[in-house]
Amino acid sequence: MSLTPVPVALKALLDSVPGPTPAETLPLAHCAGRVLAGDVAALRTQPPFANSAMDGYAARAADLEPGKELKVIGESAAGRGFPGPVGGGETVRIFTGAPIPDGADAILIQEHAEGVGGPVIRVTRPASKGQFIRPAGLDFQTGEILLETGRRLDSAALGLAAAAGHPTLSVRRKPLVAILATGDELVLPGEPTGPDQIVASNSFALAALVEQAGGTALDLGIARDNHPDLAAKIEAARKAGADVLITLG
Template identity: 35%
Template sequence: MKQARPFGVETILLSESYDRILAEDIYADRDYPPFNRSAMDGYALRFKDIEKNKEFRLVGEMLAGGLIKSLKEVGSCIKIMTGAPVPEGADLVIRVEDSELKDGMVKFKSLPYRIWQNIAIKGEDAKSGEMVLHQSTIINASTSGLLASLGRNNVRVYSLPKVSIISTGNEIKAVEDSVLPHQIRDSNSYTIASFFQHYNIDIASRKLVSDRREEIKSAIESLKNMDILILSGGVSMGDADFVPEVLTECGVKAVFHKVQIKPGKPLWFGVRDNKTVVFALPGNPVSCQVSFKVFIEPFLRACFGLPPCQTIKLPLTSIRKKKSTFEEYFPCTLGLFGSQTGLHQIKNNGSGDFTSITRSSGLAIHPAEVEELKEGDFVEFIPWRGI
């Protein structure tokens, strides 16, 4: 993750900030609540008066948004609505359900009342100057409401990266094209784009090129201003797998090529001009998706200051034997295992079987050092949608 860094910071309107990521800590501009606030519709009175008086004289009413009144007379009370400021001198609100009003006098039920009951105390949610949101918080519905309450019409957020995708392969055709038996349609660019959309990131451009070196090089050179460049296909050991060589020719410095996982072993990663990060993924659909979840998403989250996606430890509902000496990722769906949630393996026909993975809830991890997983063994599980 040494190459992870923010893509810049910008100030945007709060109304346009949903799902964006804060680039600043947020502090309370005043106490919250800013006054002692009634939590119920009822009557405000002095706690010390409740044991001495059987009836209380009603001397006023407090509505939400009204100026704060004062409760001066012993044995008096003020009718109060939820959200209204509690009158000065009052330290108890009794629910309207526990009262009886007749001829301007209020009787209360004989219940064990306590001081400050049904009152939200000034500053109990947050004190003025207290940090209420940390940098790298994702702005959702609740945080948006909090920011509005703090008067933050504008917020500083991390800029979104410019991302482009190049799909390579003589056999690859555009989605809208007719295909011959030996051809397939470009699916990986749509999968990758959907993953990025989880983070509110739109794809700047998509290119579809053949396995010709010149065509690949031209596509790469045309995208020098990108923050992230994703290539799909052409990174394995085939005669037409030119992508690593062409990337080097284009000035992209390789950080690594090939990883000890399956599927996804041929993954290539590099950096150009200390600006553009390049991920070259295997062309097989399952390998492509595994590569995104295991490498690209953690990188992206690190750039935004977000923690890694959480994995969940869950039991397998059936035996699984290793097919290699590498760490393996296999699709599973969530289901019941006895009285608890477990992972059901989904039968698949290899890294090109994109139909099986669509039925899965995420990826389970078969550790490299474990030859066989038994029924009931707990394994790490990565949901498709990070948590």
């Protein structure tokens, strides 16, 4: 007797699958482990504005030479930017994530500045143009495809979708997998076993595998070795809308 090799059997099984399950739209909080039904494009640019990568002072790079003294004219913080421009000989105290003021094109980190009294600092080390500035769109830009169809959504993917401005996503419905154990010799865990009976354990292991793989398991219990009981259990799977029926015994 020849046995069907596992790869051949698996291919035959997968070839019989009619296609993906229908799409449904869910809130992000309910999308973990789901499979994307369509590409996800950015609805916004991230970051939406040029911002500082360090705490320090925003100024013109031409002014950031050792020994140069600059007047501190204000402050730019995350969520509260400096409203005016920065001119020659001026600087703005800035914090990580804060918007770059107009006119500034470099960040002098705070370790490279020293106070000289009043609202004045002295540059101790030079800074080049663009130094420690994160430009707008560094992470992604509006319209950019960030996640592709078929991607299983993990924590990183969901965080990216949220940052891109998506409150919901189109995902595939979880396949409903019915599991049916058959045999007069089987009893459920916790039930007394007769002299010719064993505990039905494989159906519980299969149900866990289905859930781990992203499906929804439907336990049909145990069908006894007679046609009416087996037919009734299979009909229950059909009425429940099962996409797959796994029988074991």
